[in-house]
Amino acid sequence: MHRTPIDRLLAALFGRSQRSQRAPIARAHRFGHDHDESTESEAADDVLAQFREQAQALHEEVVHDHGVFVVEFLGATGSGKTTLVERLIERAPNDEQIGVVVGDVAGDDDASRFRDHGVSVANVTTGKECHLDPGLLEGALSEFDLDELDRLYVENVGNMVCPADFPLGAQARVLVVSTTEGDDVVRKHPLLFEACDAAVVNKVDIADAVGADLDRMAADVQDVVPDMDVFRTNARADEGVDDLASFLANLRTGDHHHHGHGNHDHAHDDHVGTHDHHD
Amino acid sequence: MHELSLAEALLDRAAEVAAEHDAETVDALTVELGAATHVNPDQLRFCLETVATATVAADATVDIETVTPRAACDCGWEGEPPSFEGTAAVVPTARCPECGDRTEFVRGKECHLTAVSVPDDAESTTAENDSDSTSTENDTEATTTE
Numbered sequence: 289m290h291r292t293p294i295d296r297l298l299a300a301l302f303g304r305s306q307r308s309q310r311a312p313i314a315r316a317h318r319f320g321h322d323h324d325e326s327t328e329s330e331a332a333d334d335v336l337a338q339f340r341e342q343a344q345a346l347h348e349e350v351v352h353d354h355g356v357f358v359v360e361f362l363g364a365t366g367s368g369k370t371t372l373v374e375r376l377i378e379r380a381p382n383d384e385q386i387g388v389v390v391g392d393v394a395g396d397d398d399a400s401r402f403r404d405h406g407v408s409v410a411n412v413t414t415g416k417e418c419h420l421d422p423g424l425l426e427g428a429l430s431e432f433d434l435d436e437l438d439r440l441y442v443e444n445v446g447n448m449v450c451p452a453d454f455p456l457g458a459q460a461r462v463l464v465v466s467t468t469e470g471d472d473v474v475r476k477h478p479l480l481f482e483a484c485d486a487a488v489v490n491k492v493d494i495a496d497a498v499g500a501d502l503d504r505m506a507a508d509v510q511d512v513v514p515d516m517d518v519f520r521t522n523a524r525a526d527e528g529v530d531d532l533a534s535f536l537a538n539l540r541t542g543d544h545h546h547h548g549h550g551n552h553d554h555a556h557d558d559h560v561g562t563h564d565h566h567d
Numbered sequence: 568m569h570e571l572s573l574a575e576a577l578l579d580r581a582a583e584v585a586a587e588h589d590a591e592t593v594d595a596l597t598v599e600l601g602a603a604t605h606v607n608p609d610q611l612r613f614c615l616e617t618v619a620t621a622t623v624a625a626d627a628t629v630d631i632e633t634v635t636p637r638a639a640c641d642c643g644w645e646g647e648p649p650s651f652e653g654t655a656a657v658v659p660t661a662r663c664p665e666c667g668d669r670t671e672f673v674r675g676k677e678c679h680l681t682a683v684s685v686p687d688d689a690e691s692t693t694a695e696n697d698s699d700s701t702s703t704e705n706d707t708e709a710t711t712t713e
Contacts, residue, residue, distance in 0.1 A: 334679040335576040336604060418569065449605050450569050453676075478651055479605060482661040514662055514669050 339454055342422035346429075347457035354434040356387075357540045358442065360456050362480070363464035364473075365446030368490035370398045371523040372464060372532075373441050377405045379533050384438045389428045391420040391445040398443065408432055419450040422457060439540075448476075452483040460539055462532075466491040467500035474508035481512045486519065486535060492566075493522040506564045520566035531565035570606060573678055574614035578622050581683045585623050590685030593624035597682035601634040602657045603675035608633065611678075627684075633657075636675030642666040645673070 350356050361369045373388065380386055386407040390398045391414060399411035410428040412420060425442065432440075442458060444451050455461070463484040465473045468491055474481060481487065487509050495502050506518045517535055521528035577598060585593050596615065600608055608631045615629045638648040640663035648659040648670060663670050 333580060333681070334677050335573050335580070336601075336606075336676060336678040338576070340676075417572070453569070453604050453606065475651075478658055478660070479603065482603075512661070514667055516669075 336453055339421055342426075343455040343457040345457075346422050346426055350429065350434060350440070350457065351459060354437065356434060356437045356440050357536075358440045358456075358458040359536060360442040360444060360458040360461045361464055362444045362448075362451050362461060362484065363446065363488075364448050364466075364469055367446070367464045367466045367469065368488075368521075368523045369443050369446070369464045370401055372488060372490065372521065372529065373443060374401065374405060375523055375526050375529045376441070376533055376536070377402070377407055378526075379529070380439070385436050387432045387437045387440045389420075389425060389440065389442045391424070391443060393418070393445060408437070414445060418445055418447045419454050420444050420456060421454045425456050448473075448480055452480040455483070460485045460536065462486045462488060464488045464490055465505070467495040467498050467502070467505075471495075471500040471502070471505050472508075474505055474512060478512045481509060481516070484513075484516070486517045486532075487513075488519045488521055488532060490521050490523050492520045492528065493525065502566070506566075510564075518564045520564075528566065535565075570610040570614045571618070573606060574611060574618045577615065577678070577680050578618055578624055580680050581627075582623050584683040585685050588685050591623060593622075593627040593683055593685055595628045595630065595682070595684035596624060596680065597630045597632060599632050599634050599677050599679040599681050601636065601672075601675035601677040603636045603659050603672050604678060606678055607656075632681075634675055634677050634679075637673050638663075638670035638675075639673050640666060640668055640670045642668060644670075648672075 347358075350358055361373060363369050370390075377386055377388075387410070388399075388402045388407055389410045389412060390402065391412045392398060393415065394413050396411055399409045402409045408431070410431040412424050412428045414420070414424065417424070420442065442456055444456075461484040463481060463486070465487065467489065474487075489502060489505050491498075492502055502520060506520070509516055509518045519528060519532040519535070521532065523529060577596070581593055581596055585591070598611070598615070600606055600611065612629050612631055619625055619627055619629075636648055636657075636659040637646065638659065638661065639645040642663060642665055644663050644665040646664075648661070649664055651658045651660055659672070659675060661670050661672070662668070
């Protein structure tokens with residue numbers, strides 16, 4: 289039995305290790321081990337699978353029943369997620385109804401920026417949680433009329449770790465990193481890249497100033513996720529965003545064939561090959 | 568840091584199982600934790616043991632078993648994916664060692680409550696009525712890991 293210092297501390301404090309005082313014979317309830325079959329009871333016993341199933345159900349409802357195109361943006365605080373989504377909103381045709389769900393630990397700053405763009409906004413302050421989960425997103429969606437909505441952007445809490453384990457049912461998860469995070473940021477977060485469908489390297493205009501090697505960042509993405517598209521942007525100056533917008537538009541056109549990592553029922557990407565979008 | 572909410576969910580499920588078996592306490596919990604998640608096993612153990620103090624599992628031993636990742640590729644390859652080098656914990660790659668394409672994990676994403684042991688003196692009338700995917704058995708296997 290693995291014992292950590294905490295075990296020993298708790299044992300000293302509470303006498304937790306006194307197993308001999310318990311009945312020597314006990315009954316065990318052992319769950320099914322058939323991993324090839326995603327049974328209902330297995331999902332009930334696997335708490336991460338429960339979240340994935342919730343995301344799948346949300347995808348069915350929002351994407352298939354209501355025809356909304358859902359894109360999730362993830363990345364560290366300050367990577368430029370909000371600015372990037374603002375640039376995408378500015379490109380939308382006038383008749384497109386856009387909703388934005390903004391996840392933050394606290395505050396209304398991002399939400400008010402989006403409201404200034406005239407889109408519907410639901411602000412989710414998680415209080416303590418470091419990521420949005422499907423339940424929080426579902427709650428936020430009650431603030432929209434899904435039948436009216438064409439496109440939904442979900443901006444996750446600024447975090448490079450936890451969101452990897454919590455898909456939200458989007459057609460695409462777009463991971464935004466920036467040059468100021470250091471050009472080794474990709475290699476530091478492989479599991480999050482593996483959980484996403486496209487990558488943006490933002491703040492390329494100051495790459496030289498902060499000593500970031502853009503080619504290395506793009507190569508690292510290809511190393512971690514072989515077929516992932518990488519978009520180089522300067523979101524503040526609206527540079528490089530067209531390629532990302534086209535990528536999303538293409539994804540939407542083919543959205544009955546493409547199911548990204550936002551939706552756990554993943555079919556392989558239908559865009560072919562390796563693309564690094566930069567001028 | 569979502570180990571706390573995962574621990575709460577696992578203990579809720581363990582309490583349900585204990586209730587199904589008319590047990591007032593839980594002796595042991597076994598959790599299978601996939602290596603392709605961001606859940607830290609030591610933190611999960613600490614959270615389970617800490618949250619458990621206010622539950623029927625207060626005195627339960629916690630066994631966390633690491634699930635080795637397994638990945639599959641469209642090219643037909645399936646197996647244990649290579650890991651990134653120089654990381655503190657095992658971080659599996661999503662690149663097919665055969666063809667270089669992106670793979671999907673078929674195992675390694677679990678946070679799965681696989682066994683709950685309850686004292687033998689509890690009523691066992693419900694044990695036989697479990698669904699097909701669950702079963703009861705003698706506790707020996709679950710306690711020999713100590």
